[in-house]
Amino acid sequence: xxxxxxxxxxxxxxxxxxxxxxxxxxxxxxxxxxxxxxxxxxxxxxxxxxxxxxxxxxxxxxxxxxxxxxxxxxxxxxxxxxxxxxxxxxxxxxxxxxxxxxxxxxxxxxxxxxxxxxxxxxxxxxxxxxxxxxxxxxxxxxxxxxxxxxxxxxxxxxxxxxxxxxxxxxxxxxxxxxxxxxxxxxxxxxxxxxxxxxxxxxxxxxxxxxxxxxxxxxxxxxxxxxxx
Amino acid sequence: xxxxxxxxxxxxxxxxxxxxxxxxxxxxxxxxxxxxxxxxxxxxxxxxxxxxxxxxxxxxxxxxxxxxxxxxxxxxxxxxxxxxxxxxxxxxxxxxxxxxxxxxxxxxxxxxxxxxxxxxxxxxxxxxxxxxxxxxxxxxxxxxxxxxxxxxxxxxxxxxx
Numbered sequence: 164x165x166x167x168x169x170x171x172x173x174x175x176x177x178x179x180x181x182x183x184x185x186x187x188x189x190x191x192x193x194x195x196x197x198x199x200x201x202x203x204x205x206x207x208x209x210x211x212x213x214x215x216x217x218x219x220x221x222x223x224x225x226x227x228x229x230x231x232x233x234x235x236x237x238x239x240x241x242x243x244x245x246x247x248x249x250x251x252x253x254x255x256x257x258x259x260x261x262x263x264x265x266x267x268x269x270x271x272x273x274x275x276x277x278x279x280x281x282x283x284x285x286x287x288x289x290x291x292x293x294x295x296x297x298x299x300x301x302x303x304x305x306x307x308x309x310x311x312x313x314x315x316x317x318x319x320x321x322x323x324x325x326x327x328x329x330x331x332x333x334x335x336x337x338x339x340x341x342x343x344x345x346x347x348x349x350x351x352x353x354x355x356x357x358x359x360x361x362x363x364x365x366x367x368x369x370x371x372x373x374x375x376x377x378x379x380x381x382x383x384x385x386x387x388x389x390x391x
Numbered sequence: 392x393x394x395x396x397x398x399x400x401x402x403x404x405x406x407x408x409x410x411x412x413x414x415x416x417x418x419x420x421x422x423x424x425x426x427x428x429x430x431x432x433x434x435x436x437x438x439x440x441x442x443x444x445x446x447x448x449x450x451x452x453x454x455x456x457x458x459x460x461x462x463x464x465x466x467x468x469x470x471x472x473x474x475x476x477x478x479x480x481x482x483x484x485x486x487x488x489x490x491x492x493x494x495x496x497x498x499x500x501x502x503x504x505x506x507x508x509x510x511x512x513x514x515x516x517x518x519x520x521x522x523x524x525x526x527x528x529x530x531x532x533x534x535x536x537x538x539x540x541x542x543x544x545x546x547x548x549x550x551x552x
Contacts, residue, residue, distance in 0.1 A: 183521050269519045276513060283510045290499045290506070297492040297499075299410030304485040305400055306407070306426055311477045312399045313429040318473045320436040327440035330465055334443070337452045 402426070 190198035196213070204212040224230040404423060411419040443465065449458045516530055528535040536546035545552065 272519050276516070276519075280510060280513050283506045283513070287503055287506050287510070290503045293412075294496050294499050296410045296412055297495050299407065300488045300492050301485070302403075302407040302410065303422075304481055304488070306402055306422060307481050307484075308478060309399050309402055310426055310429055311475065311481065313426075313433050315473045315475060316399070317429065317433045317436060319470065320433075320438065322470045322473075323440050324436065326465075326468060326470060327443065330461060331443060334448050334452065334458070334461060337454065337457065338448070341451070341453055 192198060192201065201213050204216070208215070225232070408419065443462075445458065445462050448461075452458050512530075517526065519527075522530070538546055541547055
């Protein structure tokens with residue numbers, strides 16, 4: 164079928180983008196004669212028309228010797244046979260290989276384009292994120308101001324504490340001094356009293372107290388023996 | 392007192408941490424540790440020192456008038472508040488930072504516009520298998536061969552092959 168959708172440069176219009184090439188070429192019969200010819204002759208001569216025409220034409224050419232059969236005919240027949248065999252056997256493989264080459268080219272170009280698109284999109288994302296980040300600069304300064312305020316407050320409280328502790332230390336020192344003096348006086352007095360008492364014990368009194376102690380001990384030992 | 396109490400704002404460290412870019416994380420951590428140590432120090436100190444028990448001292452200390460003198464001087468004493476020198480500087484810094492960040496955001500927006508343009512161009516391109524060579528060279532002008540400068544094949548310096 165002739166692809167009537169493709170413009171044949173009949174007018175100055177050019178439709179861009181160029182419409183894609185059709186997947187398959189026009190239909191042919193026997194690899195040579197387009198299908199349109201058979202369709203063209205079908206209404207007048209039916210299905211066998213073009214074949215009759217072909218056969219008649221061939222016989223006419225041969226019999227009237229318009230086409231002379233010579234050694235080149237044989238050569239061409241052999242060559243044609245080989246060519247037709249080769250195409251029939253390897254045609255599809257070669258076509259597939261060529262298609263693959265083209266596919267690869269297109270695929271690599273497409274990959275490059277897709278990657279470029281992805282990179283641009285991530286770049287846009289990053290920029291937006293950086294903008295959001297930059298907006299957070301107020302946090303930093305809040306933190307700094309907080310730090311300064313905390314330092315000031317700490318300093319003030321430390322000063323109060325210093326005042327308090329100093330005053331308390333002084334008062335406590337006074338109290339402690341007093342207590343110490345009191346204690347020293349007491350100790351000294353006690354010692355002095357003891358010393359004077361010891362001094363006042365005369366030897367006579369000492370002998371008397373020792374004798375009394377011995378008597379007491381004896382009494383105690385007697386009462387202990389009685390108890391045991 | 393009240394003026395300084397209000398100065399310490401509640402800091403949302405989590406939100407702040409989110410906004411820190413990776414290459415400034417170390418500075419952020421240093422700032423955070425300093426802030427935390429300061430707040431720890433602050434919390435360790437009581438707001439007011441405990442009251443001195445004047446009655447007890449009056450009863451115990453023998454020296455007459457000493458305790459009274461101390462008490463008078465103590466209540467008359469005003470501890471000066473430390474002067475705030477840095478807040479003004481910090482405010483100035485903040486203005487600077489606001490300005491520079493606004494500039495950065497402007498530049499960033501311009502870049503985004505550029506990127507969007509290119510993205511638009513790429514997205515609206517026809518698929519490669521419907522392009523002719525001319526269409527391709529129109530879309531990617533860098534592939535166009537300069538036939539005036541290099542009239543002979545391969546139309547580009549050999550080193551570029």
